[in-house]
Amino acid sequence: MQKDVEIKLLPEEIGQEKILIKNLSKALKVDILRIKGFKILKRSIDARSRQVVYRLQVKVYIDEPVLSGKLIPDDQNVSQQPVVIIVGAGPAGLFAALQCIENGFKPIVLERGKDVKQRRRDLAAINKEGFVNTESNYCYGEGGAGTYSDGKLFTRSNKRGDVNKVLEIFVQHGATDDILVDARPHIGTNKLPHIITSIRERILKAGAEVRFDAKVTDLLIESGKIKGVVVNHQEELFADAVILATGHSARDIYTLLHQKGILIEAKPFALGVRIEHPQSVIDAAQYHCDVRSEFLPPAYYSLVEQIGNRGVFSFCMCPGGIIAPCATHENEIVVNGWSPSKRNNPFANSGTVVQVTLDDVEGEDPLKMMYFQEEIEKKAFELGGGDLVAPAQRMIDFVEKRHSTDLPKNSYLPGTRPAILDDVLPAFVAESLRAALPHFGRKIKGYYTNDAILVGVESRTSSPVRIPRDKESYQHPQVAGLFPCAEGAGYAGGIVSAAIDGMNCADAVQNFLR
16 A cells, blocks of 8 residues: 655654654554655755754555666667757757657757867866857857756746656666655756766667767758758758757857748847855855754745836856856856755855846847847956956945945856946846845845845846747748757756757657658
């Protein structure tokens, strides 16, 4: 017999099996000896009262053994099967490749950047030298932006597809079982490269291909149908289906589509700054304590405020994290955040952004939001003074329109420079942030402080362009066999939703080709 039950445990009781079973026995009114095993289904922290507890949903096995877990499937060899070209080796591209293999097709994954191992050198050059390799950086390369920007797996996209399948694949390739049960699952930037490498090796073992330094520079289209792609301006590859999973920063792809007369649309996005506090401040506020218990993880927060007709909200919150330089081109500043698996850095950072609507940017050009985004990033670079030094301001100084004479110690490695952020942010963004921050301070004790730093600019929250597709077939309305996919096409946001969209596109390819 199996029964599901919810119990509460103190933080120091987590991981102590005897205490867990005793609580299960009490909750179910079942003798301890009859409990033969259990599986934790969900685990979350409840910090609403002064006594912080863990809430667990548990499946209990009474008078019967625990069922064994799922085995890693043996993939079929697809080396001689019809080819599907996948542009981009981020989560969407890699999971689309796995699904193509499952469906009996040979994926050829084309990635403009380098593999995860070679990519590290280019990231080191960004952080230490302020040098951006325009083909290998925090956004371009194997695993996409998520590989080196945290590995958060929290998603609200349950209706889009099988979230558990995505998480189980990550576990098969090296992630801990914790991601299957935690309310906010997280792998960590230090662990993701090994997992991504394992997924690539699985794809290759099945007879598929993954190519690096393989930038798609043109699409081959005849009579409204995709015929293949051009790689690095030289090599032509042919296929009847192309999944376009290039991510939200592949501006050259948007430009290529527009030049070829392929329909794209301007899309709203969000713009702002990355805000960093000492992690101890957030811990004290969220856990109602002076010092966080060793049995609790660094605290998380999520904030939102409506200012007039605009939403202002926290985005991609990184407990125990680091602010990273995520520019993809020279002479621009883009910041993001990430955390290692232990989340043991002394700072907490979060993107804090304001909605930007189509009405905020003049014109009818479908690339207008991309150009607007690019302009802001270049202004930030100029204000920082070069070498990826970022313009920054203390929080209360920003709200009170006062220049910061100095800046607090922070995690952004290329360095920060005191600046008036109004000189880079559009007025409606700056004023919305200025109005929202004191409200956030009333929600989290200690949040509104001059010990917090605002670092500009957080501008790659989502794609500024949508590549339209049919809701049923997932194909572009003008080009049969072209499947716009995930974040770069405006249909996902984050690792899990991108992976799900990749799998959905692969299933749509199967329907199209068979």
